[in-house]
Amino acid sequence: MTTENDIYNFAYLDEQTKKMIRRAIFKAIAIPGYQVPFASREMPMPYGWGTGGIQVTATILCPSDRLKVIDQGSDDTTNAVSIRRFFAKTANVETTTKTEQATIIQTRHRIPETALREDQTLVYQVPIPEPLRFLEPREVETRKMHALEEYGLMHVKLYEDISRHGAIATTYAYPTQVNGRYMTDPSPIPKFDNPKMDQMPALQLFGAGREKRIYAIPPYTDVRSLDFEDHPFEVQQWESACALCGDDQSFLDEVILDDRGERMFVCSDSHHCQTRQEQGFHGSQMPENHAGGLQEKHDG
Amino acid sequence: MYVAVKGGERAIENAHKFLAEERRGDKDVPELSLDQIREQLSLSISRVMAEGSLYDPDLAALAVKQARGDLIEAIFLLRAYRTTLPRFGFTTAIETSDMSLDRRISATFKDLPGGQVLGPTYDYTHRLLDFALAAEGEEPLQAETADKAVEPETPRVLELLNHEGLIEQAAAGNDQDCEVGDLTREPLDFPAGRDIRLQNLARGDEGFILALGYSTQRGYARNHAFVGEIRVGEVAVEMVPEELGFAIEIGDITITECETVNQFKGSKKVPPQFTRGYGLTLGHNERKTIAMALVDRALRAKELGEEVEAAAQDEEFVLSHSDNIQATGFVEHIKLPHYVDFQSELELVRRLRAEMVVEQKQAAE
Numbered sequence: 001m002t003t004e005n006d007i008y009n010f011a012y013l014d015e016q017t018k019k020m021i022r023r024a025i026f027k028a029i030a031i032p033g034y035q036v037p038f039a040s041r042e043m044p045m046p047y048g049w050g051t052g053g054i055q056v057t058a059t060i061l062c063p064s065d066r067l068k069v070i071d072q073g074s075d076d077t078t079n080a081v082s083i084r085r086f087f088a089k090t091a092n093v094e095t096t097t098k099t100e101q102a103t104i105i106q107t108r109h110r111i112p113e114t115a116l117r118e119d120q121t122l123v124y125q126v127p128i129p130e131p132l133r134f135l136e137p138r139e140v141e142t143r144k145m146h147a148l149e150e151y152g153l154m155h156v157k158l159y160e161d162i163s164r165h166g167a168i169a170t171t172y173a174y175p176t177q178v179n180g181r182y183m184t185d186p187s188p189i190p191k192f193d194n195p196k197m198d199q200m201p202a203l204q205l206f207g208a209g210r211e212k213r214i215y216a217i218p219p220y221t222d223v224r225s226l227d228f229e230d231h232p233f234e235v236q237q238w239e240s241a242c243a244l245c246g247d248d249q250s251f252l253d254e255v256i257l258d259d260r261g262e263r264m265f266v267c268s269d270s271h272h273c274q275t276r277q278e279q280g281f282h283g284s285q286m287p288e289n290h291a292g293g294l295q296e297k298h299d300g
Numbered sequence: 301m302y303v304a305v306k307g308g309e310r311a312i313e314n315a316h317k318f319l320a321e322e323r324r325g326d327k328d329v330p331e332l333s334l335d336q337i338r339e340q341l342s343l344s345i346s347r348v349m350a351e352g353s354l355y356d357p358d359l360a361a362l363a364v365k366q367a368r369g370d371l372i373e374a375i376f377l378l379r380a381y382r383t384t385l386p387r388f389g390f391t392t393a394i395e396t397s398d399m400s401l402d403r404r405i406s407a408t409f410k411d412l413p414g415g416q417v418l419g420p421t422y423d424y425t426h427r428l429l430d431f432a433l434a435a436e437g438e439e440p441l442q443a444e445t446a447d448k449a450v451e452p453e454t455p456r457v458l459e460l461l462n463h464e465g466l467i468e469q470a471a472a473g474n475d476q477d478c479e480v481g482d483l484t485r486e487p488l489d490f491p492a493g494r495d496i497r498l499q500n501l502a503r504g505d506e507g508f509i510l511a512l513g514y515s516t517q518r519g520y521a522r523n524h525a526f527v528g529e530i531r532v533g534e535v536a537v538e539m540v541p542e543e544l545g546f547a548i549e550i551g552d553i554t555i556t557e558c559e560t561v562n563q564f565k566g567s568k569k570v571p572p573q574f575t576r577g578y579g580l581t582l583g584h585n586e587r588k589t590i591a592m593a594l595v596d597r598a599l600r601a602k603e604l605g606e607e608v609e610a611a612a613q614d615e616e617f618v619l620s621h622s623d624n625i626q627a628t629g630f631v632e633h634i635k636l637p638h639y640v641d642f643q644s645e646l647e648l649v650r651r652l653r654a655e656m657v658v659e660q661k662q663a664a665e
Contacts, residue, residue, distance in 0.1 A: 037487040048633025081308040171644035212487040
């Protein structure tokens, strides 16, 4: 019987395509933060669903890899489930939800809370790779601006934010400068995650399928979030802690409980939250002995 | 109490089952066969093949069935299949003047060598719902066959003008050595050549190309066009296998071609001459092909020394937004979760509002 695995190559893409993408990745690593054009393929998922990240993952994936896929920090959101299943089916690789056990982590909109290591690769799904796009819609112009390192427009934008709101009003996809050269879009991660990119031991690869661009941040590279001396870069803070695991240092999602304004906050990183609960930490919405594990351990 | 967002896997599986159920509809109604779709929804098949960039009526029928008649979804299915196909080589350029014609009309000359061939067209039908079709079991009308076959070689109308030098020469299209770009293998780069522009338009969304073509007629980059010729029919596809060294026929495809005669340009040195717009698609797609020729002509603005002032002349604008698979993906992706980004914005707006309240209080005191 012919199965889908016989029809399609390992990890779906044919080897010619992988070779082309690998070349783009090498170039991207050699010029940190520079957007390398590549001949993006139509994938069996729609553009906007992470086709760039999927092509990068498909290209670097080996049979020995262990893959984790997250969307909005969670392994359980529908698109993360769908992408994980795609690779489990087409590449027959092992998958995991545990950050520390994964060799490749494909992500949309978050960096895991657990610090990544040298033997891991983080693959970002990128909708609009060009940080200057909303200031200048033309590709011909933005490529020129990058070539000339002419980034004044972005500084003016950030300055205008401060003069209007008293603060920089960019909260996600916050522009960075990589290795002191290229202005680079970190993909729509919250700026909360930007500091994790700086000097990260893991290789960071970015794939934009519809826009046909790949870029990279090699391990241990300087990634600076743009700011001003008198308005230094700062990250989001919450007044509450996670209602499930009690963490007050992780990125929190807001969950609305009723129509009278009742809400609670929970970790966006589902694996991080689960791990803490297993370690015995608990938040305001969890009975103390609910999560098994080390119950004598308490937070705070 | 908080219910964890788990169970995505089961939800997806069940959604797929529900979808299959909806696609089938009422089981008391007989299921559509691919033959029925291919034969009776042939213009859907044409559009799906044209924008899917794959000539295969049977697969297009399958895509239409699987997509529940959503043509963009069907085009997507065909495109995703197409990318997995290996490339054996390239065909030689097709010769449309050797086309086996179903239809060939010119709006510029009353009669011409080869004649006007009306073919199967809605052009002169009265758009009255035909309730006879509602009652099934219709006896289809049989068209009469002409005594004389259409001339095997029907010269292209624009070539007739060319004899007098009234129209610019076609670009080096017949030159077999000239390398033609392929935007399915190379990323789109600007400025793009006319080959890439035409490929992009041929795959582009019919609605988008139609609207842009229409905009040129209403004064946004106006360049009055005459349909020199529109032809629909079958052409032979040939390729030269390396081991043979000569061309062999590998099949026939139905295509639609449109050439427009546009307003002239000239200068003190060069006598005035008409200019050209060109459209070609797989299958029978007249609306798309005519609109494509209008947009092709508009996109030649720079080459012809015209000022670029309207959307249809703006190469980066047109080529970056014409692909409906890219467009539908990105437009629809905003229904995917954006909790994290939204949370970031919420936090900022709350903080900015709180700061303003404090400031206003202080000012009042």
